[in-house]
Amino acid sequence: ASLVVDLQWEKNNMDHHTEVFREDGLIVRRGQPFIITLDLTSTTNLQQKLNKSKLSAQTGPSPAASSGTKISMGLNGEKEDSGWSAAASLKGNTISLKVCPSPSASIGKYSLALSDPSKQEADLGKFVLLFNPWCPDDTVYMEKKEEREEYVLSQDGIIYGGDAKNITHWAWNFGQFESGVLKASLKILNESLQHKKNADKDCSKRNDPIYVTRVLSAMVNANDDSGVLSGRWSGNYDGGVDPSKWTGSVEILRQWHDSNCKSVRYGQCWVFAGVGCTVARALGIPCRLITNFESAHDTNGDLKIETYVREDGRMVKESVMCCGPVPVKAIKIGDLTCQYDAAFVYAEVNADIITTFKLYDGLERNVVNKITVGQNISTKSIGKDAREDVTHLYKYEEGLALERQSYMHAQVCQELDLCFEDHGEIMKGSDFVLNVTVTNKTSAVKSIKLQFTSGGMFYNGKPDNETIQVYAGEHSISPGKVLKIPLKHRYLKYAPLLSTGSQLQVWALLTDMDTDARLLEKHYVSFKDPKINIKVTGNQRVGHASLVKLSVENPLPETLQECWFSIEGANLTHGEKPTRRILNVGPKETATAKFYFTPTQSGLRKLLVIFSSTKLGHIKSYVNLSISK
Template sequence: ISEEILDIKRCDLNIKSNNSSHHTELYGEERLIVRRGQPFVIVLRLNSDSKDFKLGPLPRKQSGTKFTFSLSDHTVDTEWSASAISNSPRNTVSVSISSSPNSPIGVYSLTVDQEGQKTSLGQFTLLFNAWCPGDAVYMRSEPERQEYVLAQHGQIYRGTCKRITGTPWNFGQFEQGILDICLKILDENPKFVSDADKDCSARRNPIYVSRVLSAMINSNDDRGVLTGEWVNFVGGVHPGLWIGSGDILRKWAKSGPVKYGQCWVFAAVACTVSRSLGIPCRVVTNFGSAHDGNANLVIENLYNEDGERIDSGDSIWNFHVWVDSWMTRPDLGSEYDGWQTSDPTPQETSDGVCCCGPASLRSIKEGELTKKYDAPFIFAEVNADVVDLVRQSNGEFVKFSGSTNSVGRFISTKAVGSDKRDDITHQYKYPEGSKEERKVYERAKHNNKLQQQGEVPGLHLKIKLSDNMMVGSDFEVYAVLTNNLMEARTCNLMFFAKAVSYNGRLGESCGFTSDKVTVPAGEERRVSLRLKYDSYGSVINSDRLIQLSAIAINKQTIDYHKAEKTIVLDAPEIKIKVRMDGWMDGWMDGCMDGWMGRRKKLRNLFMSNLCVVVELPNRTSSKFFLNLVDTLILKVNIKKVRWCLCVSVNVCVCVLCVAVELSTIQPPKSFCYQVETLTQLISTWLVVSV
């Protein structure tokens, strides 16, 4: 290179080539986006020996947000360095620049300094690098990097441990503008506001970034992304209607906290932001998830003598969703490297802020609850015991049942490279009753673990279900008392049914029966409870969950028994059929039946090439059908999708005609994917609406 100062006539950042080699081409070709610890090449004409990189509002060398280094013969993969490539064309210099794998992530400015004469060469964005062995988020497996960093679509599991269903989700971390929004989230966090220099410097550490995200995805302590709501959704979007993170993040960037989210929405958005910034991340669902309000690792269900629940501050959610992020833990030791759990759903405070984690899965599995961050709370979510206590007339509580295995079941995430469910319970806990489990609880100082026992003599109570429990139908459930004593037993049995949300919050009653039951020796008796749509249809929510509780009490012998089961009702099957324009005209002529006054208005909407047929089973109650008609006859706007309904009561078939430009359904990768997305939209909206 010449020793004379040369004018830089142009600087080519080689965006397409660099982005491709750094696995960032999906962000687009408008800007240079590279991953730390990996070289990238720019082409320029210059005569300098110093390059200057800046990050943050006031870059400083002391805080590690400003780097200056000379042009040398080779790059160094452990620190910022630059070298000239010898075979560059005439009048150009190709420069290979390597960043430190420990650099703060963010937007950098690149300038060349020629004896005090500085020239700006442009900007680039630096991300975490799961492909770099020196990076704290390095993953060895390429299929796992593809899944946990680059995959834009996934499955989030919901329901109950007996009925697990996957919900498709569009993470959309590469959609236009999303990366800038993710960086904006970091800039909006209170730690940046109070000390921007310190916060930017700390962004080299994925532990710090993950903890900031667990606080900023919810809006409880700041102007975070999502506002949580579990009861009243007026003024916002029902959490069940979201199918992707992009709309949520864009809405937040435009107008602040978005209404509303629940656990799977919080987790999905956190996963999007993590992957966008380069942190490998997966969405995890825990079925039977404990919320231990007093940190004693025991969920205490309290009842009065009439079987009514007394609030204890503890609860068990049918499912709860959080995220795991992959990183090293130098603050704990290398044995704690790997998956780290963070929970962005606002539940309890940590260091005065509504955030949780990251906690090492190793510390959770081994019961090492002194390890940062929030290990006791997460440990209880997957390991707490459950104890049922009844308050007697003298005010004392008596234990009448309990469980050691109802919490932390079927912990699930999407499998690598497929849409199958991967059960990762073994990564969080040892098998119930194993020797390893005993050691873990000793280490966790968990002295309340109930001993595993076989069936003891006496009465035993359980709940049995009917087949085909679908929204809109009437069905029966049964409380079954079994007596394995040598003499008859008599008790008062109460059988409750209440609507419940996925987080264990009980709603209104939808069924109750009581009876005095005598069970002969060696026999069983069952008490049936008929659940009618007329009773439960108006009280269940979009989770479609009903909690069944049966309590048998013999006050003379102070003998209490309890059985509890949460059921999830099936939703109507959705079928997609594609029809040509005009097909609906003939259908309308024969099937409108009393809707003729709406015919002209509906006909305009029917001029679409896509219609959706919802077939309802014959056992569907008439009230459910009429509710469906009353609800869906109204037009609902979702983006540019317009919905309406026409009905043939005689054949019990609902036809939803969708006036939609298929190109408006995101992402428009293929027609098949668009139809799949539309199916999900309709299915979700249908269940939420009715």
Template sequence: MQFYARLVTEDKGASLLENPFVNSSKTPINGWGVLREATVSNSVRLTFYTPSNAVIGRYSLELDINGERTNVGAFILLFNCWASDDIVYLSDEAQRQEYLLSEFGIIFMGEPSNPQHVPWDYGQFQDNILDICLSLMDSTINYRRNPSEDVRRRNDPSYLCRVLSAIVNDRDDGGVIQGNWSEDYSGGTDPKAWTGSARILRSWYPQKSPVKYGQCWVFAGVLCTVSRALGLPCRIITNFSSAHDTNNNLIIETYYKVTGEPSDRGGDSIWNFHCWNESWFRRSDLDAKYSGWQIWDSTPQEKSDGMFQLGPTSQFAIKEGDVDKKYDTSFLYAEVNADVLVFIEQNDGSITKGSTDTVSIGPLICTKAVGMNSMNNVTQEYKHREGTPEERQVYSKARSLTSGAVGFVALSSAGETATAPNSDPVVSGKIIINGTPTVGDDINATLFLKNLTLANKNVTANVNASAIVYNKRVRRTVFSDSVAVQLGPNEEKPVALQILYSQYENSLTTDKMIQVCSVCQVEGWGELYVEANITLQNPPMEIKALGPAVLGTPLQLEVTFTNPLSMPVADCVLTAEGSGVTHVIHKSIGVLEPAQTISVTIDTMPYMSGTKQLLIIFTADKFHMIKNFTTIEIAEG
């Protein structure tokens, strides 16, 4: 009598990988084994053991008696972060609960000064989600090219991170999500309308047609679900002021017109924020010090080994500037710690070199805190403190490993011919946003200019404000001005700026972001560039449960919202959804008059016990997807 475990894939059945269970009289040590525990009457109880390095996936359990095979069952083998000899072992129980078992999370967006908390329903334990995740592994290009080799590597999370980061986007292999940053979402779903992963994965399967549309947090949310479903601890990271380095020199070249408007020159960019994933495992392909949190990203940005995939990249390698380590470490390093060179395009088309910035990229890198709906700042896990000798030394090391010279260097043809100021800066500047403006408010800001010398300085401050999307693509200019400022020796002067709601009302993107730029022309010296980015806040929306939450018992919730505008708001709709609490509910509200407050009752019937989240979305012609959530403890009936 011999038992076998045969790996099952969608198209090949159980033909690719077979493991015999060794009959044993004692508990097998890290191998395929079967132990007879007890015999009662004509029944026998058997315990099956699998090695810690076993290939994950769906298995058929077969019994061979005298050469005749019988299928006696099936099982699914996943990574096990509770097992100390598993490659994904995570010693902290609270982290295991958060990074593997938690079905809900928070993704941070907006600005580093005031990050927005956006809920996400991972739903890794919902019906058929694990089946879909197993199907994903059978849908990659690597599997289609060489099924036998692919399945034998499914015990290595480094390999799986790489292929899964490719299949979650649709650029190479008919993957799950089609990206769209155009603001035209016809024929699909606005990325901000997604609230969780399960609906996306179910929309992809079984036809396996890409789901329209996603942006970085959607890719990260779905990839986190897949990772947790397969037993691989995972969390979502947000990097604010995230650099996109297209030429691997760890320098971001940005171009602005002398009027303060962003120029379309150059291929590099700086996103207001970008989301990716981290998973915890041991790197078998690198030295032990590179184990721990590994970064991977399914947002299609640049090709790696000919495909839109990224990672896994050791977090430790990034902090130490070891950008020659696998995989894609130099690109990730640039995202969090590149230097920025600003170039100014003059009216005659010539280019001059502006300021050098070594601190603005990656000022805040964060994730959800363990066990709490708050933020955990992990910036110091990625890099040494900005401006310290350690940070500059690591940057120099990283530049040398990319064969780049350290210093003021441009790699574009326009940058190479640019003229530079003939001395160190003689004037400094900064833009401060007054307060925390909400959609509908006028935006008040102050440009501060300071003379750094003992001589008088004349400055012309050209100011431009544009409505942008979160990757800083400009939609429309909403404000421009030019102000002459005279500065005495060591004098600092404020320049008041105001952008009226009427100026940005019809130009505001769904990201609700305004970029304020100023090119300050210093007579006899050159140009100084300063900027500030604003993410307008949504008006508040309150959610309150009107009684205890009990499984199978009606539960009412009250949603309260006030129109803060001095004009009516039309096409108002409330949407409620939350795994375990309710399926999707839509309520049409109609028109809200100025300053009108509404209280809307939502009727739900909780269908799962435990800790759940209910998400409420309010949409209207003047407001785009105001979101809030509440955590609900659902008791057994």
């Protein structure tokens, strides 16, 4: 008898919240039933045969019942020891099979087969099984609908950057449902070291979201074989893409998959995080992207962060390592016995900062500064484009810790105070003055030495070796008085930083000439980008073309070269990034471009825009669009 199988993937995918995938085929979630139908030409003794038939589901290259990667089910609807169940109903010559995967089943690609009492087996087709945040019995369950909407279904988001006092943001296209992304996400699991060592053991452990995220954490970076992204922080991105050019994960994952798993060049922290978030959401693991300002890296496990600086203020040593995943609660309460680098993550948000100065005479001296590790820990709010401060989830409010730090500070230099004045936003291309004040808190005249160094710094705290300005001077301050030193910065001096995406970092070292006590202060200057004007016209409807017009003014006193605009958006540009190159743009001139795009799904979407040039670097913006059916 011939057999016609209908996986009913369109209806099943709708029921399982997977219809948004731009993929054909059955994609279901664990702990939730799906129905397929079988049409047969012969119905002889069919009910009898069904009573004795078995349905099997298997995953991985070497499926085995002992590891839970090969599951056998009767068709009576009873739950098997594996947690899976199947029920058959017969109507005429059509069999309906209701299959319910275990809520603790391994995720991945599965094949289904039906065997009759004579052991003849019929292939019923393949499906992909994902984690299920809608299922209360699944370990990734999220009770609140709005949280599932944001952390599983939302295809775009906001990334925060800059520094703790000048927080900037830009949009990111996660695009977890775009074509090719799920395929790449599953490929990432199969390319892991764990899978290559023991494929069946790896597949059996894919029932655990902690295990899966651990694999993803290792595989997103190219430190491991076949990792998705190569990191680079040097400012030289020859042979690859400047990390700040990326506006989403889709292009990266497609390139990695289509190049036979050759690592994509290059990424930095937000790119790694964006890609990791995309893959997690694609697999059904709720995920959000967090920015930790003044993040520290404890590489020796003693919860002290050691920075080595020359006496002229330039950093000479910096260390980085990767980690995770770790429960947020364990970080807050300081449970450093928790698996997977808990101590390292704890130190990211709670640590002592000790700066060791290497003096010109070769001696070393420790200086305690006033920097607080783990500030303004930020993420996108649920359902809106506002910043949510989640610092309280990772650490307790500063209280005793600050008092202890103040005590240590007082031991070092209790008679003088050093600080930078707030300078507000600084537009790229502007000259500006940064004021530093020193307060004499004693009743005697103080003789001091002040040293300043301005230089470029990448977002991860590593200097880019671009020294902008150096100052050194000796002063006397009367009792109770305040000395103000203006540090003038010219555009032509800091211009090289703009094209590399570096911040301007200023170190200030105050030395009390009477006691030889030292006080250190560090300040960041983030430059404001010119605004990209975005105007969308036409019907924002599924299947209808819309026009977007873009313009941006050059704020610099020199001509911009190698200029281009690009757009990207989930369900707006088909996972592509159309680009328009334009002519050079002179000072105060306006660059313009226009694009057409055709939405493929309704709902609230973000259209991401980037303008790039040799002098300004990469400027990003976005607009929210409500797409109707």
